[in-house]
Amino acid sequence: MKAGERIEAATERVSELIVTQPKTIIVVFLLLSAVFAVGTTTISTEADVAEAFTEDLPEQEALDAIEEEFEGPFTADEETTQLVHRSNDVLTRQETLATLRTLEQVEDRADLRMESANGPPTMIAEAIDPNATTMADQRRAVEGATDTEFRQAVQALSDERGFEATVSDDFNANEASASASITVVTHEVPPEFDDEDLTGIQLSIDSIASGESSDIRVFGGGILLDEFDNIIGDSLAIVMPVVLLLLLGFLAAAYRDPIDLALGLFALLMTILWTFGFLGFSGIPFDQQLIAVPVLLLAVGVDFGIHIINRYREETVQGYDPVEAMRTANNQLMIAFVIVTVATVFGFGANIISDLEPIRNMGIVSSVGIAFTFLIFGLFLPAAKLEVDRLRERVGFPEFNSTPIANEDSSLGRVLSISAVVSDRAPAAFVVVLLISGGAMGAYGTGVDTTFENEDFLPPEEEAWYVEHIPEPFAPGEYTITETINLLEDRFEANQDESITIYVEGPFEEDHALESLESPNDDPTDSLAVGPGGEADATSILTVINAYAAEDPEFAALVERNDRSGNGIPDRNLDRIYDELFASPAGPQAEQYLTEDRRGAQIEYSIDAEPSQQEVATDGAEFAEDFRYTATSTGDIVIFDAITQIIFESATEGLTLALVLTAVFLVLSYAILERKPWLGVVNVFPIAISVAFLIGSMRLLGMPLNALTATILSISIGIGIAYSVHTTARFIDEYSVDQDVRTSLTTTLSGTGGALAGSMLTTSLGTGALALAITPVLGDFGLLMALSVLYSFIASIIALPPALYLWAAWIESGEATDRLTARLR
Structure with missing residues (x-):
C-alpha cells in the first residue's frame, strides 16, 4: 500500500x-x-514587558551593571519613589506645602519605609531652617516663613546644580518659578524586599498624594508594574x-x-x-x-x-x-x-x-x-x-x-x-x-x-472615545504612567539630555587607566562628535577629578604632581588620587563614575539629536571598540x-x-x-x-x-x-x-x-x-x-x-x- x-x-x-x-x-x-x-x-x-524583551541582551547586562555599581542623585530604582508635581508654579508656598504635607504623611507611616526625601520642597525648607530634619519640622518652617524669606530661600537655591536638576526646563531663576518638579523619596528596605512590596508602597503613597493634591503624581517601578x-x-x-x-x-x-x-x-x-x-x-x-x-x-x-x-x-x-x-x-x-x-x-x-x-x-x-x-x-x-x-x-x-x-x-x-x-x-x-x-x-x-x-x-495619554462609554464591570481603571512619562520628557528634557553610556571594565589604578578613558574622545564616531572641535562631550571620573581640582588647590597640586606627561591627566599614583577624591565633598559624585573596587567605570556621552536611533547605536558600538579595556555601549537608545x-x-x-x-x-x-x-x-x-x-x-x-x-x-x-x-x-x-x-x-x-x-x-x-x-x-x-x-x-x-x-x-x-x-x- x-x-x-x-x-x-x-x-x-x-x-x-x-x-x-x-x-x-x-x-x-x-x-x-x-x-x-x-x-x-x-x-x-x-x-514587566521591557524586562522580558531585554533579558540576556549584552547592552542590558551592561546597563544593569551600571545601575548596580553606580548610584545617581535621582536614579529611580527599586528603593525610590518619585513625586512628580505640576502646576502653574510649583515653587509657590502653597504648592510646596502640598508636597511637604504628602511627605509628612508618608514619613508618619512606618510601613512605607521612608528614609529620606530630596526635592525642591525639602531644599526650600532646609534653606529656611537648616535644623528642620523631619517632614513635620520642614512643613512648619515653610508655614512660618514670611513671603520674603520664602522667596529668598528659593532664589538662593536657583544657582545650585542639584536644585536645577529637580525642576522643569521652564525654571525661571529671576522669578523663582517652574511648572513642574521631582521629589525623590528613598526607602529603607530589607533584603527580602521585592516588586510586590514596592508596588504596595507606591500605591499607598499615590493614595496619600492624590488625597492631598490632584497635581501630584507618584512615579516608580511599582506603579509601572x-x-x-x-x-x-x-x-x-x-x-x-x-x-x-x-x-x-x-x-x-x-x-x-x-x-x-x-x-x-x-x-x-x-x-x-x-x-x-x-x-x-x-x-x-x-x-x-x-x-x-x-x-x-x-x-x-x-x-x-x-x-x-x-x-x-x-x-x-x-x-x-x-x-x-x-x-x-x-x-x-x-x-x-x-x-x-x-x-x-x-x-x-x-x-x-x-x-x-x-x-x-x-x-x-x-x-x-x-x-x-x-x-x-x-x-x-x-x-x-x-x-x-x-x-x-x-x-x-x-x-x-x-x-x-x-x-x-x-x-x-x-x-x-x-x-x-x-x-x-x-x-x-x-x-x-x-x-x-x-x-x-x-x-x-x-x-x-x-x-x-x-x-x-501602555494606554495612550488621551483615552479613545469609546473608553468612557464602556459600562461596568468592563470599564478599565485609571492609567497615569503615560501622562507622567510624557510630562517628564516634555518638561525635563534639559535635565535628561540624549546620551549613551559606555561601561568600561578594567584595572583603573594602573598608570595609563585615565588616559585610556580620554584618548578615544579625540576621534569619536559621527553621532558622538558634538564638541566644538569635533571631539566627544564626555562626563567621567576624570571630569569629577578636574572639577574638584578647580575647587581645591591642595588636590589640584596632587593631580599636577602625578601628571608626568603634562596633559592634565594624572598617570601615576591613581590609587591615592582616588582615595583623596572619594573622601572629599566630591566623593558622592565620583561614586557615580567609578566603582569602589576601581574596576568599573561609566562614561556618559552627549549625542547629536539628528542621527537615528540605529545610527547612534551603531556609532556607540563602534566607538566602544576604541577603548583599551573591555567596553560596552549601553543606554535606552542602544537597548531599544x-x-x-x-x-x-x-x-x-x-x-x-x-x-x-x-x-x-x-x-x-x-x-x-x-x-x-x-x-x-x-x-x-x-x-x-x-x-x-x-x-x-x-x-x-x-x-x-x-x-x-x-x-x-x-x-x-x-x-x-x-x-x-x-x-x-x-x-x-x-x-x-x-x-x-x-x-x-x-x-x-x-x-x-x-x-x-x-x-x-x-x-x-x-x-x-x-x-x-x-x-x-x-x-x-x-x-x-x-x-x-x-x-x-x-x-x-x-x-x-x-x-x-x-x-x-x-x-x-x-x-x-x-x-x-x-x-x-
Missing part, C-alpha cells in the same frame, strides 16, 4: 471511530478538559466580550440553529480552556503578547467549525442519514484539517526561533493551541454533533435551518463563483497581473518601520535599537521559515496524497500574494513592525493557509469526478467559498476587536489580523482560481503528451 493510501486509510479509521464511538470520544475530551482546568489555576502573569498588570486584565475584559458577541452574532448567522451554535461555542471555549491549562502547566507567564492567542485560536476554530457543520449539512440535505453524512464530511475534511493544522503550526511556530522570549513564548503557546483546536474540532465536535442530533431526534426538538451557507443557486454562491468564470478566459494574464501587483506591494512594504517603545504597551533589530530579524526570519516550511510541506502532502506535488506550489501562491499586500498595507497605514506586529507576517501564513487548502481540497474532490475545471471551481467557490465567507466575516471582525484594546500594540495587531484574514479570503477566491486553471491545463497537456508518446511507440 502506498503512503497516500495508508494516510487515507488512517483517516477513514479515525472517521469510523468518530461515527461509531461518539460517546467515548465525548467523555475522553471532557475528562481532559477537567485536567486542563486545573492548569488554569497556576497561570502567572508577566507585567501595577499598570502593566492591570492592562492585561482590562484588555481582556474589553476585548473578549466584544469578540464573543461578534462570534455569537456571526456564528448564529452561519449556523442558523441554536443547538449547532451552542456546540460551536462550547468547542471554542474548550479550545481556550485547554490552551490556558497548558500555559499554567508549562510555567510560561501570561503577558500582553499572549492576549492575542485566544483570538487567533478563535479564528482557526471558527473556520474548522463552520467547515465541518457546513459540509455535513451539504450531505444531509441530499438525503443521507447523519452517520453516513458525517462519515463523508470527515473523510473529505480530515486530511484538509491535518494539512491546515500542520501548516498553521509552521506559521505560528516560526516565531519560536526569535531571540526575544515573549515572541518565542507566543510561538509556542499558539502552536500548541492550534494542535488542540484540530483535536477538538476534528474529533470532539463531529462526535458531539452526531450525539446531539440523535438526542434531538429522540426528544423531537425541531431543526431551525440545516441548509449550507451557500450553493450554486444562491445569490452568495453566484457572487463567489464569478472568479471561476473570469479566470477561465485568460488565467495566465490574471496570474501575471497578480504577481506584478503583489510584487509591487511587497517591495513597497520593505520600507516599513521597526520600533520598540515602552509606550506601545538592539531590540528593534531583533524584532526585524524575527519578522523576516519567521516569514521566510514559515513560507519555506509551508511550501515544502504542501508539496510533499499533495505528492503523497494526490501524486500532484505542484498543487503545493499553487496553494502557496495566494498566500504569498496576501502577505505581500499585508506588509504593503502596514507601511501605507503607518503601522510599524513592533514587539507584537512582527509576528503577523508568519501568522498570516498560518491563517491564510486554511482558506487556500480548503478551497483546493474541495476543488480536487470535484475535479476528480467530472474533470471540468470551470464546473469544479464553480461548485467549490459556491459551496466551500460560502463557508470561507462566513469564517472570514466572523474571524476578521473577531480578531479586529483587538483594536479596542487599551494599548497601541494590541490595537495595531488586531487591525492587521483583520486585514490578514480579509486578504487571505480574497486571495483564495480571486488568486487561487486562475492558478488552478493553469495547473489543470498543465496537467492535461502532460497527459495528452503521454498519450501521444504512447501512440508513437
Whole structure:
C-alpha cells in the first residue's frame, strides 16, 4: 500500500471511530478538559514587558551593571519613589506645602519605609531652617516663613546644580518659578524586599498624594508594574466580550440553529480552556503578547467549525442519514484539517526561533493551541454533533435551518463563483497581473518601520472615545504612567539630555587607566562628535577629578604632581588620587563614575539629536571598540535599537521559515496524497500574494513592525493557509469526478467559498476587536489580523482560481503528451 493510501486509510479509521464511538470520544475530551482546568489555576502573569524583551541582551547586562555599581542623585530604582508635581508654579508656598504635607504623611507611616526625601520642597525648607530634619519640622518652617524669606530661600537655591536638576526646563531663576518638579523619596528596605512590596508602597503613597493634591503624581517601578498588570486584565475584559458577541452574532448567522451554535461555542471555549491549562502547566507567564492567542485560536476554530457543520449539512440535505453524512464530511475534511493544522503550526511556530522570549513564548503557546483546536474540532465536535442530533431526534426538538451557507443557486454562491468564470478566459494574464501587483506591494512594504517603545504597551495619554462609554464591570481603571512619562520628557528634557553610556571594565589604578578613558574622545564616531572641535562631550571620573581640582588647590597640586606627561591627566599614583577624591565633598559624585573596587567605570556621552536611533547605536558600538579595556555601549537608545533589530530579524526570519516550511510541506502532502506535488506550489501562491499586500498595507497605514506586529507576517501564513487548502481540497474532490475545471471551481467557490465567507466575516471582525484594546500594540495587531484574514479570503477566491486553471491545463497537456508518446511507440 502506498503512503497516500495508508494516510487515507488512517483517516477513514479515525472517521469510523468518530461515527461509531461518539460517546467515548465525548467523555475522553471532557475528562481532559477537567485536567486542563486545573492548569488554569497556576497561570502567572508577566507585567514587566521591557524586562522580558531585554533579558540576556549584552547592552542590558551592561546597563544593569551600571545601575548596580553606580548610584545617581535621582536614579529611580527599586528603593525610590518619585513625586512628580505640576502646576502653574510649583515653587509657590502653597504648592510646596502640598508636597511637604504628602511627605509628612508618608514619613508618619512606618510601613512605607521612608528614609529620606530630596526635592525642591525639602531644599526650600532646609534653606529656611537648616535644623528642620523631619517632614513635620520642614512643613512648619515653610508655614512660618514670611513671603520674603520664602522667596529668598528659593532664589538662593536657583544657582545650585542639584536644585536645577529637580525642576522643569521652564525654571525661571529671576522669578523663582517652574511648572513642574521631582521629589525623590528613598526607602529603607530589607533584603527580602521585592516588586510586590514596592508596588504596595507606591500605591499607598499615590493614595496619600492624590488625597492631598490632584497635581501630584507618584512615579516608580511599582506603579509601572501595577499598570502593566492591570492592562492585561482590562484588555481582556474589553476585548473578549466584544469578540464573543461578534462570534455569537456571526456564528448564529452561519449556523442558523441554536443547538449547532451552542456546540460551536462550547468547542471554542474548550479550545481556550485547554490552551490556558497548558500555559499554567508549562510555567510560561501570561503577558500582553499572549492576549492575542485566544483570538487567533478563535479564528482557526471558527473556520474548522463552520467547515465541518457546513459540509455535513451539504450531505444531509441530499438525503443521507447523519452517520453516513458525517462519515463523508470527515473523510473529505480530515486530511484538509491535518494539512491546515500542520501548516498553521509552521506559521505560528516560526516565531519560536526569535531571540526575544515573549515572541518565542507566543510561538509556542499558539502552536500548541492550534494542535488542540484540530483535536477538538476534528474529533470532539463531529462526535458531539452526531450525539446531539440523535438526542434531538429522540426528544423531537425541531431543526431551525440545516441548509449550507451557500450553493450554486444562491445569490452568495453566484457572487463567489464569478472568479471561476473570469479566470477561465485568460488565467495566465490574471496570474501575471497578480504577481506584478503583489510584487509591487511587497517591495513597497520593505520600507516599513521597526520600533520598540515602552509606550506601545501602555494606554495612550488621551483615552479613545469609546473608553468612557464602556459600562461596568468592563470599564478599565485609571492609567497615569503615560501622562507622567510624557510630562517628564516634555518638561525635563534639559535635565535628561540624549546620551549613551559606555561601561568600561578594567584595572583603573594602573598608570595609563585615565588616559585610556580620554584618548578615544579625540576621534569619536559621527553621532558622538558634538564638541566644538569635533571631539566627544564626555562626563567621567576624570571630569569629577578636574572639577574638584578647580575647587581645591591642595588636590589640584596632587593631580599636577602625578601628571608626568603634562596633559592634565594624572598617570601615576591613581590609587591615592582616588582615595583623596572619594573622601572629599566630591566623593558622592565620583561614586557615580567609578566603582569602589576601581574596576568599573561609566562614561556618559552627549549625542547629536539628528542621527537615528540605529545610527547612534551603531556609532556607540563602534566607538566602544576604541577603548583599551573591555567596553560596552549601553543606554535606552542602544537597548531599544538592539531590540528593534531583533524584532526585524524575527519578522523576516519567521516569514521566510514559515513560507519555506509551508511550501515544502504542501508539496510533499499533495505528492503523497494526490501524486500532484505542484498543487503545493499553487496553494502557496495566494498566500504569498496576501502577505505581500499585508506588509504593503502596514507601511501605507503607518503601522510599524513592533514587539507584537512582527509576528503577523508568519501568522498570516498560518491563517491564510486554511482558506487556500480548503478551497483546493474541495476543488480536487470535484475535479476528480467530472474533470471540468470551470464546473469544479464553480461548485467549490459556491459551496466551500460560502463557508470561507462566513469564517472570514466572523474571524476578521473577531480578531479586529483587538483594536479596542487599551494599548497601541494590541490595537495595531488586531487591525492587521483583520486585514490578514480579509486578504487571505480574497486571495483564495480571486488568486487561487486562475492558478488552478493553469495547473489543470498543465496537467492535461502532460497527459495528452503521454498519450501521444504512447501512440508513437
